[in-house]
Amino acid sequence: METRNFLTLEDMEREDLRAVLDLARAHAEGRLGHPLTEKTVCLAFFEASTRTAVSFELAARRGGADVISLSEKGSAIAKGESLIDTVVTLDRLGADAIVLRHPAAGAAALAARHTAAAVVNAGDGCGQHPTQALLDLYALSGSFGGFDELVGRRVAVVGDILHSRVARSVIPAFAKAGMEVALVAPRTLLPLDAGAWELPVLSSVDEALGWGAGVLYMLRLQRERMTGARVPSVAEYARYYGVARRHLGAGVLIMHPGPVNRGVEVSGDVVLDRASLIPDQVAAGTHVRSAVLTLATGAAHEVAA
């Protein structure tokens, strides 16, 4: 039985992505059954999360796994147990997969060095959030009619790239899928060396549409950053880095990892518009996470057999 970690999108190849999406589709179509039967999946969340935690738990339970859930509150984590000690404990309790959410980049990789269980990164600081990027590819492939249909399309990643683990996963994911990617953010929400990705840096949603973006991937602006040292006001942010009804048309698609700040990144009348893939992204979550857990625990081989 071969297990594997899902730590970062950076080390996944195009065919790895396709394999996850194919398996997710099989799950969505009910062809996977209960691949996680007799597997133990531990959810270790060192940072508050609702959607991701629920989505993973649902995926694990529907796949037939035993699920142990450690959240920040009411667990050893709250008592100050170290990451490594928690991981070693879960390992000895027989975890097949550890789904880890942590406030520091690199936490998932550190955990993986201390357990034989597969580690699935459910978001580490401003580092990576690989399952988010995978479910985004799944939703986008569904919309365009297949993974190969993404090749050559233009996507603009808009907003707080500096503080976003979602950005650090979707940027390589879109690139590996063959898409052309541009970044749209004020310099205060970009790393100093924004050229590190070797991508164009644009200064507004309008400019991104002029560049030919067919997909606008809107990032969440944390509430505490809306008015202050990095962003002057919601009005100015929404004007240049938010998507409004006037931007729709010519088939442009809107994505957002959630939860949306209505009227900030996405105007209220766009969130549930036909142009919005946001509901599809949420729906893709459990299918993709089932596929990821199936691959992580090595159950995919058993399914294939």
Place this chain on the structure above:
Amino acid sequence: MTGNDVNELVIRHSRILDPATGLDEVADIRLHAGRIAEIGDGLRGVRELDADGLHLFPGFVDVHAHWRTPGREDEESIESGSAAAAAGGFTGVVMMPNTDPVVDKPAIVSGLLRRIERESRVRAYVSAALHAGLGGEQLTEMRLLKEAGAFCVSDDGLGTASAGVLRNGMLYARTADLPVILHCEDHTLATGVVHEGAYAALAGVPGSPASAEDAATATALILAAETGAKVHITHVSTALSAALVGFFKERAEVTADTTPHHLTLTEGLVSTLDGMYRVNPPLRPEEDRDGVTVALRDGVLDFVATDHAPHASEEKELPFEEAAPGFLGHETAFATLYTELVLGGRLSLIRLVEAMSRAPGRWVNGSGSLQVGAPADLALVDLSEEWTVGRDVLLSRSSNSPYLGRSLTGRVVGTIVGGEMIYDRIGTRLGTRT
């Protein structure tokens, strides 16, 4: 016969000096439809001005002025500030945002621009604030401010709270594509009201050390280099700050100015204990004045800006510690610098003219030259006129000039903006040919 074109003016026989091209000769110049149409000999026109014996320079540009509007129109208004600017040969002025209210909202910028359109004799540009209320915390809506017509951003009047705040401000200004004008002063060091030197020691007036300016200048320059923002350091007053600017010239998109008063006055005036001489940054020792002068001569400091800062008499006729800092600048700038530096043999006339016209003009909008096709913004100057600075001759609403009572050589006698004489002390020479 070219018709009775009132859009045309020929200025004859002036000595034309254009630092942009090196032109320096007696010639005639034809202005047409607001622009320079022709320079040559024997030009004639319906409207002529005999400027024999006068010098003609590109109009001066002042990137640092406080016209106190909105809020303190008792000290200066757009009308009076622009009249004072015109009397000093200035054809372009940047208005600083430390008004009441602070110019930190797009609606205030657009309101000011409408008033400028009606009330200003010269071209005026609006600097918006870098931080809301000049508070050093919340960025202003720089992109909306730019759309409203703001020319640059500045928290002038106040130094910056912290390097981290300033860095984000520079990054955001770069995004908004707005230049940042910086008043470099570290408030943890600048706790006094005069330069902390021998005169402060003897007079018992609390001093602020030169490091208050130098440390803030170094920080600003380092951050400018790192962020790639377009930064202008205003009123450099120490030799060390000038040297720091020089070090960063090739490493950052940075320019700098110094003021007429830092080029001509020194801290010795502290011994008068007269609040009139309080200014920020404070008047410095002779070594700094000389270092700043050399830096201006060599182009390390790009240009002169006056920091024209009108104050009501009740705010200046006070002991040093209670007086408001700041001097009038527009009306005496050229004459003081010509008298002290050019006639004193420390600066060439052409460099002085460049530092007041071409260099700031280029920074503002590429103006400041006398090439054919350029806007007809000009200053006519009588380099031989001797005059005495007095309250009666100043057009500013305030009279807080540190040069009151001084005799100066060289005086602006006419200022032309867009081909129109907007300041004219030689009307008798203006003749109309029939």
